[in-house]
Amino acid sequence: MLNSLNKMQKALIALLCGLLLFFGFVILRTGVSRPASTVKLGKVAAGEYDPAVWGQYYPLQYASFQKNSEMAPSPGGFGGSLKTQNSERQPEILANFKGMPFSIDYTEDRGHVFTLEDLKETKRVNDKSPGACISCKTPYIEKLFQEKGWSYGKVPLRELLAQTPEHGYISCANCHDPATMDLRVIQPAFIEAQQRRGIDVTKATREEMRTYVCAQCHVEYHFEPGTSRVVFPWDKGLKPEQMYEMYATKPGGFAQDWQHPDSKAAMLKVQHPEFETWATGVHGQAGVSCADCHMPYMRQDGQKYTSHWMTSPLKHLDASCGTCHTQGAAWLEERVKTIQNHTWQLQHSAGLVVSKAHEAIKKAAAVPNVDQAELAQARELVRKAQWYWDFVAAENGMGFHNPDQALHTCGQAIDLGYKAIESANKAAGIELF
Ligand code: HEC
Ligand code: HEC
Ligand code: HEC
Numbered sequence: 001m002l003n004s005l006n007k008m009q010k011a012l013i014a015l016l017c018g019l020l021l022f023f024g025f026v027i028l029r030t031g032v033s034r035p036a037s038t039v040k041l042g043k044v045a046a047g048e049y050d051p052a053v054w055g056q057y058y059p060l061q062y063a064s065f066q067k068n069s070e071m072a073p074s075p076g077g078f079g080g081s082l083k084t085q086n087s088e089r090q091p092e093i094l095a096n097f098k099g100m101p102f103s104i105d106y107t108e109d110r111g112h113v114f115t116l117e118d119l120k121e122t123k124r125v126n127d128k129s130p131g132a133c134i135s136c137k138t139p140y141i142e143k144l145f146q147e148k149g150w151s152y153g154k155v156p157l158r159e160l161l162a163q164t165p166e167h168g169y170i171s172c173a174n175c176h177d178p179a180t181m182d183l184r185v186i187q188p189a190f191i192e193a194q195q196r197r198g199i200d201v202t203k204a205t206r207e208e209m210r211t212y213v214c215a216q217c218h219v220e221y222h223f224e225p226g227t228s229r230v231v232f233p234w235d236k237g238l239k240p241e242q243m244y245e246m247y248a249t250k251p252g253g254f255a256q257d258w259q260h261p262d263s264k265a266a267m268l269k270v271q272h273p274e275f276e277t278w279a280t281g282v283h284g285q286a287g288v289s290c291a292d293c294h295m296p297y298m299r300q301d302g303q304k305y306t307s308h309w310m311t312s313p314l315k316h317l318d319a320s321c322g323t324c325h326t327q328g329a330a331w332l333e334e335r336v337k338t339i340q341n342h343t344w345q346l347q348h349s350a351g352l353v354v355s356k357a358h359e360a361i362k363k364a365a366a367v368p369n370v371d372q373a374e375l376a377q378a379r380e381l382v383r384k385a386q387w388y389w390d391f392v393a394a395e396n397g398m399g400f401h402n403p404d405q406a407l408h409t410c411g412q413a414i415d416l417g418y419k420a421i422e423s424a425n426k427a428a429g430i431e432l433f
């Protein structure tokens with residue numbers, strides 16, 4: 001029959017088949033990566049920060065959001081949602097953060113609904129803690145910034161906490177415009193940091209927004225001296241060495257987070273650089289967003305919706321990874337565990353070497369006629385070694401968000417840690433370690 005058709009008819013059939021295939025593919029892709037069926041908009045007022053009010057209109061999203069209060073370990077053995085002290089597994093934390101609050105209290109992160117409770121309870125906070133600490137804990141940041149601008153950063157944290165209602169933990173208003181339900185960002189530090197990189201967040205695509213909403217908080221930052229303005233150090237790039245380079249310029253007069261009491265080195269504390277780590281990794285480079293893995297699509301009673309339980313994807317690998325990977329949950333879990341175990345081993349080794357370096361420098365400094373220039377060199381080396389170690393240790397994915405960078409960064413930390421010890425020996429003129 002095909003033989004009896006003329007060229008024109010064959011071309012027409014081929015075109016029709018092509019179109020069918022194309023639309024079939026579009027429909028399939030839509031089913032995989034488009035959002036749940038168009039939502040009916042509720043009547044949520046601007047400045048409404050109570051998730052229960054939003055939840056009346058968006059019950060499926062709200063029900064999954066409430067699972068953020070579930071506390072369980074991660075099936076992979078790292079991360080998890082239990083409030084455990086990180087120093088139990090990593091005693092090097094106590095030595096490396098000596099003289100600053102993270103050596104007193106440093107718990108594993110848990111669900112978004114606990115942010116205010118954990119901020120109130122942590123021993124890292126005292127009467128002098130600046131209001132800037134609340135920036136990543138509540139949607140009330142929108143109101144605070146509208147009313148006070150950056151001056152909220154200097155208001156005592158405890159004063160701001162006392163004014164924030166119990167429902168003021170991270171919720172809908174952090175990521176959604178109440179009128180349109182479009183994704184939005186309200187974190188001034190994020191908007192400014194992107195501006196300095198030449199990125200206008202108001203022009204972001206929907207795919208980018210599926211990461212930007214998380215990048216409002218899951219990033220490295222510091223407080224500008226004097227003002228407590230929150231600054232993300234991205235001006236030179238997002239890699240650990242580029243951010244270290246920016247710190248070398250003492251941005252806004254910021255020279256250090258604290259001085260280590262043993263080595264007397266001017267130290268930096270890294271804070272959860274998930275976004276930066278992801279950005280240069282395989283998934284970040286392939287445009288796989290945070291929401292793709294941490295907020296997979298779910299189905300209930302024939303309705304498709306985005307899961308708002310932001311937790312370890314190991315708890316639902318099929319939903320999180322199965323849209324792109326066909327290897328199956330067991331294979332994927334094995335891959336994640338292998339990456340995490342390799343990262344943990346090198347991270348732990350790096351942390352221990354850094355601890356030794358602090359000790360070596362302390363001993364060297366006590367030696368009469370120590371070479372001061374060499375000692376200064378040793379202090380710079382331990383500052384840098386710890387930065388690299390902490391970049392991996394403070395990141396919450398235990399290497400998964402960027403496996404090769406994590407191992408490379410740990411390797412650099414170990415190398416620099418030994419160089420700091422060598423330099424301390426040289427300064428002292430004797431073998432201390
Ligand atoms: C940390 C950010 C974040 C928070 C907090 C958040 N959402 Fe979302 N929400 C998202 C993302 C990401 C999507 C996917 C949007 C897309 O792909 O366009 C989404 C999608 C939605 C949708 C669209 C339908 C769907 O299921 O995809 C609704 C409705 C929604 N969220 C309601 C809520 C409600 C109600 C709350 C508070 C209880 C909330 N969200 C809290 C990030 C957030
Ligand atoms: C307003 C700031 C903010 C935003 C926006 C935000 N997070 Fe978080 N996130 C936090 C804080 C703070 C914690 C730790 C809370 C605690 O331990 O009390 C946290 C914890 C987590 C955890 C650990 C949960 C657990 O059970 O261990 C995951 C996973 C997570 N966030 C993923 C995301 C993803 C994905 C997004 C974007 C869709 C996002 N977050 C957006 C601040 C934020
Ligand atoms: C390709 C999938 C994928 C992407 C994309 C991804 N993550 Fe993850 N994330 C994971 C996996 C897997 C873990 C490890 C979970 C564990 O240890 O149980 C993890 C862990 C985390 C944790 C710690 C969870 C815990 O239990 O303590 C946080 C926080 C987090 N990711 C945030 C983010 C943010 C923010 C982004 C985007 C910048 C992002 N992730 C992008 C897969 C992903």
Ligand code: HEC
Binds near residue numbers: 283292314
């Ligand atoms: C939206 C698509 C998408 C999702 C969702 C996704 N991946 Fe991937 N993944 C990719 C792409 C693209 C690559 C790059 C290699 C390739 O093209 O196969 C990749 C690579 C990988 C690799 C090999 C590279 C590496 O970093 O070691 C692993 C392992 C992996 N993914 C695990 C996961 C896991 C586990 C999840 C879920 C938590 C997940 N992926 C979710 C798209 C995705």
